[in-house]
Amino acid sequence: MNYDALLWLSFGGPEGPDDVMPFLENVTRGRGVPRERLEEVAEHYRHFGGVSPINRLNREAIAAVEKELAAQGIALPVYFGNRNWEPMVEDTVARMAADGVRRALVFPTSAYGGYSACRQYDEDIERARAAHGEGAPELVKLRQFFDHPLFVGAVADAVRAAHAELGQDTGARTVFTAHSVPTSADAASGPPGSGGHRYSRQVAEAARLVAAGAGVDGYDVVWQSRSGPPQVPWLEPDIVDHIDALHADGVRAVVVCPVGFVSDHLEVIWDLDNEAADRARELGMGFARAATPNGDPRFAELVVELVTEHTAGAPARKLSDFPAAGCTVNGAPCAVGCCEPVRRPSRAG
Numbered sequence: 001m002n003y004d005a006l007l008w009l010s011f012g013g014p015e016g017p018d019d020v021m022p023f024l025e026n027v028t029r030g031r032g033v034p035r036e037r038l039e040e041v042a043e044h045y046r047h048f049g050g051v052s053p054i055n056r057l058n059r060e061a062i063a064a065v066e067k068e069l070a071a072q073g074i075a076l077p078v079y080f081g082n083r084n085w086e087p088m089v090e091d092t093v094a095r096m097a098a099d100g101v102r103r104a105l106v107f108p109t110s111a112y113g114g115y116s117a118c119r120q121y122d123e124d125i126e127r128a129r130a131a132h133g134e135g136a137p138e139l140v141k142l143r144q145f146f147d148h149p150l151f152v153g154a155v156a157d158a159v160r161a162a163h164a165e166l167g168q169d170t171g172a173r174t175v176f177t178a179h180s181v182p183t184s185a186d187a188a189s190g191p192p193g194s195g196g197h198r199y200s201r202q203v204a205e206a207a208r209l210v211a212a213g214a215g216v217d218g219y220d221v222v223w224q225s226r227s228g229p230p231q232v233p234w235l236e237p238d239i240v241d242h243i244d245a246l247h248a249d250g251v252r253a254v255v256v257c258p259v260g261f262v263s264d265h266l267e268v269i270w271d272l273d274n275e276a277a278d279r280a281r282e283l284g285m286g287f288a289r290a291a292t293p294n295g296d297p298r299f300a301e302l303v304v305e306l307v308t309e310h311t312a313g314a315p316a317r318k319l320s321d322f323p324a325a326g327c328t329v330n331g332a333p334c335a336v337g338c339c340e341p342v343r344r345p346s347r348a349g
Contacts, residue, residue, distance in 0.1 A: 013052025178260020
């Protein structure tokens with residue numbers, strides 16, 4: 001099948017102080033989040049001048065992918081669209097249609113399954129196509145890649161580099177983190193009848209593969225960036241709580257790897273580089289954070305390889321027994337009832 005373009009689809013982030021509150025209102029639209037909670041989160045962004053690094057890093061990654069496409073003789077223009085901030089995906093899809101794009105592949109900047117990590121990107125695609133109406137291009141989402149050897153290799157090398165930063169005699173414990181979700185959302189992740197927990201199982205498998213690739217014997221999988229009312233259970237333990245527990249057990253240093261994220265953004269640099277790092281310092285523990293993979297040359301190679309699975313019938317390389325697309329066949333829409341969104345009560349409720 002022929003394709004006319006590649007759409008890079010991401011979360012988005014503010015690029016200046018005036019963007020912060022409108023961005024957060026976009027992120028939380030329809031969820032009834034109180035204004036005071038938005039102000040709390042806004043302070044995290046203002047700590048960094050109101051700028052999240054995610055848009056800049058996405059543009060850099062897109063440039064690397066464009067270079068890799070050209071090197072492989074693949075003539076696909078790359079478009080950039082976001083869910084929550086400019087360039088909004090609805091505007092990008094309209095521009096694609098105006099440029100004559102009729103069928104495009106979509107790379108979502110998430111390696112995993114689950115509602116927020118996967119299905120919500122399908123909803124972004126459908127919303128953008130519906131906003132354009134008749135003549136909107138067909139959009140085919142690329143598969144999940146948490147177990148792709150290029151992803152695993154890049155993250156494993158980042159873990160090794162973080163251990164080298166601390167020194168081999170520190171006995172540093174490796175801790176893998178991913179964005180927490182409500183336990184009910186994790187239980188609903190995956191197609192009906194699959195047993196659920198697809199998101200947390202994939203994160204655990206990615207951590208296992210990366211640890212093996214990095215030569216790490218002992219490691220932990222923990223969570224970060226939870227939000228919402230305290231009465232709603234989320235995946236635990238939290239990274240800061242876990243650092244406390246490791247300290248109580250006599251661990252002298254930690255290497256933290258945000259295996260659930262493909263690039264830095266506010267939640268990585270605030271929750272890990274600030275809160276977790278500060279807590280480790282307070283406890284007198286060594287701390288190093290592994291880099292996210294999208295700056296690694298293998299990340300661009302990975303994206304292009306996922307493209308060639310569709311354009312040239314390249315085999316789907318993977319290191320686990322999970323299905324090639326995480327839930328369904330490569331490029332197919334989610335199964336009916338797959339990763340159903342779970343209604344979350346507001347903090348005011």
